[in-house]
Amino acid sequence: MSARDVTASGPRAGSPRPRLEAVSPRYGEKLIFVLLALCALISVGTTTAIVISLIVPTIGFFGEVPFADFLFGSDWAPTFADATFGVLPIVVGTLTVTFWALLVAIPVGLLTAIYLAEYAPPRVRRTIKPVLEVLEGVPTVAIGLFALYFVRPLLADVFPFLDWGGPFAVGVAGIAVGLMIVPLVSSVSDDAMRSVPAGLREGAYALGASKMKVSARVVFPAAISGIVAAIVLATSRAIGETMVVLIAAGSTPTLTFPWEFTESIQTMTAFIGTTATGDIATGTITYDTIFAVGSLLFVMTLVMNMFAIRLVRRFREVYE
Amino acid sequence: MEAGDPMPAAGRTQIAVAGARAGTISVLGKPNHADRVRELIFLSLLVIAVSFALAGLGALLVWALIEGAPRLSVDLFTEGPSSLSPETAGYRTAILGTIYVIGGVILLIVPIGVGAAIYLEEYADPRRWWNRFIELNVQNLAGVPSIVYGILGLAFIVRGPLDLGFVAAAGSATLALLVLPTVILASREAIRAVPPSIRQGALALGATHWQTIQRQVLPTAIPGILTGVILAVARAIGEAAPLLLVGAVTFVTVDPTFFEGGFTTLPVQIFNYAARPQEVFQVLAAAGVIVMLVVLLAMNSFAVWLRNRYEKKLS
Numbered sequence: 056m057s058a059r060d061v062t063a064s065g066p067r068a069g070s071p072r073p074r075l076e077a078v079s080p081r082y083g084e085k086l087i088f089v090l091l092a093l094c095a096l097i098s099v100g101t102t103t104a105i106v107i108s109l110i111v112p113t114i115g116f117f118g119e120v121p122f123a124d125f126l127f128g129s130d131w132a133p134t135f136a137d138a139t140f141g142v143l144p145i146v147v148g149t150l151t152v153t154f155w156a157l158l159v160a161i162p163v164g165l166l167t168a169i170y171l172a173e174y175a176p177p178r179v180r181r182t183i184k185p186v187l188e189v190l191e192g193v194p195t196v197a198i199g200l201f202a203l204y205f206v207r208p209l210l211a212d213v214f215p216f217l218d219w220g221g222p223f224a225v226g227v228a229g230i231a232v233g234l235m236i237v238p239l240v241s242s243v244s245d246d247a248m249r250s251v252p253a254g255l256r257e258g259a260y261a262l263g264a265s266k267m268k269v270s271a272r273v274v275f276p277a278a279i280s281g282i283v284a285a286i287v288l289a290t291s292r293a294i295g296e297t298m299v300v301l302i303a304a305g306s307t308p309t310l311t312f313p314w315e316f317t318e319s320i321q322t323m324t325a326f327i328g329t330t331a332t333g334d335i336a337t338g339t340i341t342y343d344t345i346f347a348v349g350s351l352l353f354v355m356t357l358v359m360n361m362f363a364i365r366l367v368r369r370f371r372e373v374y375e
Numbered sequence: 376m377e378a379g380d381p382m383p384a385a386g387r388t389q390i391a392v393a394g395a396r397a398g399t400i401s402v403l404g405k406p407n408h409a410d411r412v413r414e415l416i417f418l419s420l421l422v423i424a425v426s427f428a429l430a431g432l433g434a435l436l437v438w439a440l441i442e443g444a445p446r447l448s449v450d451l452f453t454e455g456p457s458s459l460s461p462e463t464a465g466y467r468t469a470i471l472g473t474i475y476v477i478g479g480v481i482l483l484i485v486p487i488g489v490g491a492a493i494y495l496e497e498y499a500d501p502r503r504w505w506n507r508f509i510e511l512n513v514q515n516l517a518g519v520p521s522i523v524y525g526i527l528g529l530a531f532i533v534r535g536p537l538d539l540g541f542v543a544a545a546g547s548a549t550l551a552l553l554v555l556p557t558v559i560l561a562s563r564e565a566i567r568a569v570p571p572s573i574r575q576g577a578l579a580l581g582a583t584h585w586q587t588i589q590r591q592v593l594p595t596a597i598p599g600i601l602t603g604v605i606l607a608v609a610r611a612i613g614e615a616a617p618l619l620l621v622g623a624v625t626f627v628t629v630d631p632t633f634f635e636g637g638f639t640t641l642p643v644q645i646f647n648y649a650a651r652p653q654e655v656f657q658v659l660a661a662a663g664v665i666v667m668l669v670v671l672l673a674m675n676s677f678a679v680w681l682r683n684r685y686e687k688k689l690s
Contacts, residue, residue, distance in 0.1 A: 087585045088498060094490030095499070098513045098559065101552050105523060108530030166424030174421060183425065185679045190432045192606070192675045194613025196642040197435065197664045200649050204657065205438045234431045241428070263399035265410060267417045288518065295520025297616035298642075302649060324522045324616070331525070331620045337534065349526045353519065360518035364511070 109353055112346035119340055125347065131308040131321075133344045134330065140344065142351065144308040148225065148320035151313045152300055155229020156236060156293040161286060163233075164240025168282075171241065172248035173270045184242075191238035199302030202231035207303070217317050223305030226316035231299050236289040243288060243367070247281020248274050284366035291359040295352065297324040323352050439668060443661030451662055455628050456644065461655045466663055468627040469644035472543060473612060475633050476640055479547025480554065480611045481604075487551075488558030488607075489600060495559070496566040497588055517556035524553040525620030533621050541622025543631055543638040549621050550614060554607035561603020565596040598685035605678040609671050615642035641667050 117125070120140045128141020167187070171180055207227045211219045251274050259273045275282070305319030306329055321329075327345050335342050454465035491513075499506035528549030532539055539545040569592050577587040593600075615623075623643040631638040639647075641663060648660040 081583060084583055084585050088494075091490045091494035091498060094487045095494040095509050097487055098491060098516055098555065099509060101516060101527070101555070102512055104531050105519065105527045108527050108535070109523075112530070163424045163427050166421050167428055170421040170425050174418065183429070185676075186429060186432065188679065189672060189675050190428065192609055192613070192671055193432070193435065194615070194642055194667055194671065196613065196615050196645050196649075197439065197668060200645070200660055200664060201435045201438055203649070204442065204661075205434065234428070237428045237431075263396075265414055267414050271417075291518055291520075295522065297520070297522045298646065301616075302646065324520065327522050327526070328616055328619050331529065346526060346530070349523055353523050356518060356520055356523075357515065360515055363518075364514050 105353065109346055109350045112343040113350045115338075116340070116343035116347040119343075120347075129310050131326075134341055138340065142323075142348065144310045145321050145323050145326050145348070146351075147310055147313075148304070148308065149294055149322040149324070151225050151311065151320060152229045152232055152296075152304060152322055153290060153293040154313050155226050155316075156233035156296075157286070157290060159230050159233025160236045160240050160289055160293075164237045164285070164289070165244055165282065167237065167241040168244035168248060168285075169270050169275070171245045173266065173274060187238040187241060190234075191242075193235070195235065195296065195298040196302070198231050198235050199228075199299040202227050202299060202303040206231060219317050221305065221319050223303060223319040224317040225304050225311070225320045228300045228302075228304035231303060232293050232296050235296070235299065236292050239292060240285045240289045243285035244278065244282045247278035247285070250281070251277040280366045280369050284363040287359050287363040287366070291356045291363070294359075295324060295356050297328050301325045301328050323348050327352075436668065439661050439664045443658060443663070443665045446658050446662035447665065451666065456626050456648075457628075458626075461653065461659065464659060466641060466644055466666065468630060469639050469641045469663075470666075472546075472623070472627065472631045472638040473640040475543040475631060475638065476546040476550060476618075477608060477612055479544060479633065480551045481608060483547065483551035484555055484558045484607060485604060488555055488604070489562050491555075491559045492562030492566055492600075493588060493593075496563050497584070497592065513556050513559050517560065521553055521614055522616045522620070524549055525617030527552065528617055528621040539634070541624070541637060542635060543633050545621045546618050546623060546638060546640070547633075549617050550611040553614065553617060554611050557607040557610065558603050561606065562596070562600045565599025565603065566592060568599060569595045598681050602678045602682045602685070605674050605681075609674045609678070612674075613642055613667060613671060615640070615646055618643050619646075 125140050125142050127143065128139060129143045130139040130141045131144040132139045171183060175183065203222065207219075207222070207224060210224075210227060210230075211217075255273055255277055256269050259269045264273070300322045301324075304322065304325065306321050306325060307319045308321040308326070309318070311318040311320055326348055330341065331345050335345075450463050451465040452470060453467055454463050455467045456469070457464040495506070495510060495513075499509070501507060501510075528545060531537060532545045532548045533541055537545075537548070539548070573591050573595065574587055577591045578584075582590070618640055622637065623639045624637045626647075627637050627639045629636070645660050645663040645667070648656045648663065651657075
């Protein structure tokens, strides 16, 4: 839709056509266009800057540390005098937190979404949605403190038979991250379920299906691409979460099994957060290590986000 | 049924209904007791899930209030951090630092975010690959972990091309890039919701493209844009991870300035207090959480209220 489209389609009368183009060249309009386009280009510039700032030190890092040692080594001690650079422990740490987070967020988020989309009366829906948005807006520092000083003692009371060694536990951090991403899962899947055409539901009801059958066997499968997108986005958010794990999961990069609920671990984000706080010198191997881990984190989340964006686009195309 | 049979309409309907019911039952089985129980269990599962999320939020708020209440006093706002007298230490420099950093964020994101949104909605031809690329790019940036923006800030803004050093301005620029996608996506939604007839009316009366946007589209879209900006600023206020990398430091005892000297913000200060083993700092951290939550809840509620009002007006 532009001004030119409107002027070009005037009536063709026999008399000489009046000039419909702008009388002045309107340089101001062109200047504004350029300024607005520059604003939009800043986002492209940001991505480019992220990639450049990650790649340059990462190349320097792999000049000193073999790629295979980094990716498959199981010993992570990059700041020690006798440094080793096996990234596996902190990758497993990240995945463990993500595992516990999803174990909470997928059932809670999806059931909440089904309730909001299919069961909740409009008034209840109008109350619950903003409350979930508030939960989404709670700063991660607050959630981390809540996990360390409230959730951990609570779980230690409920499950005294677990081995509660130190104050930090990967499972506690994971559950807190899970609570944090519930609103993300529920709002994206709620959107997907609500964009399922009413005709599908009515058809199922007309055949005598109960509300549960309609929700679980008609609406849920019809909205599956949006639901998968919600879960992928939540996974990516859990992988990238920093403050909660920095506060509640400890900082010991040991290779542990995911089911060791009370272990203290370190994640990729927590490594970057703790190591980069000191004023470390540019060009040292420690400095480059931060960027190498950052690159790995960026690639992991980028792949997931691209996948989720495609899925969301698909359900929008099918039903809207 | 034979043609011409004088059967009354009501009878025919009854037969049809009975037939349909029999057909349905043959496919789905008779609705029975077990089904009703299953239905009830499912509904209670849904309610439990919803209450879990709500209870989590409720527990967090109550915990912060109880834990931090002993330290809620004027000291919290007027005193700087101190490890010698933690009983009177507060968040003075952190709150000032937050105000500086967030002021910078607002100055950056409003023009850039709204400008980019106007370009994408009003000017960009979505058939061109570069416009589609910009769009995809914004969506992707929205999902990049915040700590990666910290790395960007460290390499590009603190050092590298901009070379600002570890100052509040660097924090502003980093957080602005972090929340920019939120502003762009929300502003686009708001601009898209303006009915096309308003644009066509203005253009038909001889307004230029920009005059149409400036005098018709933007005023109509303002509430939606404002909602997006408020939510973005709320996120920036609570964000700590990227600031750790761009130099928000533990103890800032002198009031910060924008372009010189160390700075810290409220969430970073809370994190630093929380990392100390003494109980007294734990309480201080919880009190800081209360301050932060009050500000953010107020902003969030305002944004939700604004959006509800606006949604009613347009539809």
